Amino acid sequence: DQQVKQNSPSLSVQEGRISILNCDYTNSMFDYFLWYKKYPAEGPTFLISISSIKDKNEDGRFTVFLNKSAKHLSLHIVPSQPGDSAVYFCAASDLTVLPIMEYGNKLVFGAGTILRVKS
Amino acid sequence: NAGVTQTPKFQVLKTGQSMTLQCAQDMNHNSMYWYRQDPGMGLRLIYYSASEGTTDKGEVPNGYNVSRLNKREFSLRLESAAPSQTSVYFCASSESTQATSSQATQYFGPGTRLTVL
Numbered sequence: 001d002q003q004v005k006q007n008s009p010s011l012s013v014q015e016g017r018i019s020i021l022n023c024d025y026t027n028s029m030f031d032y033f034l035w036y037k038k039y040p041a042e043g044p045t046f047l048i049s050i051s052s053i054k055d056k057n058e059d060g061r062f063t064v065f066l067n068k069s070a071k072h073l074s075l076h077i078v079p080s081q082p083g084d085s086a087v088y089f090c091a092a093s094d095l096t097v098l099p100i101m102e103y104g105n106k107l108v109f110g111a112g113t114i115l116r117v118k119s
Numbered sequence: 120n121a122g123v124t125q126t127p128k129f130q131v132l133k134t135g136q137s138m139t140l141q142c143a144q145d146m147n148h149n150s151m152y153w154y155r156q157d158p159g160m161g162l163r164l165i166y167y168s169a170s171e172g173t174t175d176k177g178e179v180p181n182g183y184n185v186s187r188l189n190k191r192e193f194s195l196r197l198e199s200a201a202p203s204q205t206s207v208y209f210c211a212s213s214e215s216t217q218a219t220s221s222q223a224t225q226y227f228g229p230g231t232r233l234t235v236l
Contacts, residue, residue, distance in 0.1 A: 009159075032223055043123070043209055043227035044162070089161060095223055105150070105215060105223040106177065109161035 003027045004092050006110035015119045019077040023090030023110055026071065030092040034107070035064060035075045038087045047088075048075070080117045087112045121145055123228035125210050132200045140195040140231050142210030150179075150215040151193035152225060153185060155206040162209065166194055169215065181219045200235045207232050 005024045015018045023037075031052040036044035050057040050064045050073065057064050063076045076086055090110040126141045144151065149170045154162040154177075164177030167188040182204060184196045193212075197204060211225040 004161075006161075034224065036227075040215065041230075043229045046224055046226060049224060091162075093223055103214060105225075106152075106164055107162075107225055109154075111159055111161040111165070 004090055004108045004110040006090055006113050010112050010114040012116045013080045015082055015117055016079045019080045020023050021075040021088050021113050023073045024071060025092050028039055029094040032093045032095050033066060033073050034091045036089045044089060082119045085115055085117045087114050120137045123210055123212055123226055125228040125231050127231060129232050133236050134201060136200050137198050140208055142228060144212040146212060148212035148214050150213045152211040153195045154209045155205050156209060204233045205233060205235045
């Protein structure tokens, strides 16, 4: 049972245009969401996150939107650049159910979306 | 400040062989994690250690063991490798001293690509 789904395996966008990557989740207890970017032969790098008390978080060219009622989040990249070409993973966590110092925080990942930005 | 380091980068094993993947972090983080990444499946949690001295199973623990050697180091052991364990393995860490979003963010190492023949 996939709790976090990225239904688009790949996305191709022209340089300078907007890239929109989507993510859906099923577990209503998730209250913290993250996006990671991964280049080939490297580890995932943290990109941006959002807490469930917000519906938008911006960091430079990257904005994450959260729609709790639809259990949907999206990552917008504006403007897209060729260096943004990578795999993007959505991840979710529930920070409230157990003491984090005793149980850590388990992330549930989506399958990833390959973004190609064409120049 | 190297962040999270993993050794080795690549490994080829024969079925039945054993090996240990090493992970170390220099960020003074409390929690450490081992994931595997397979095509089309994202990252799946194998084992994690919420704090020094504790370990627990994740989503796919069968065939693996772990040791939290100290606060910095967390190793993953394959006792008898199987072809189904061919994957890319990532170690991660997070601060995790309070249930705040910044402390829950996980930081990843570069990965170990393992092939079991």
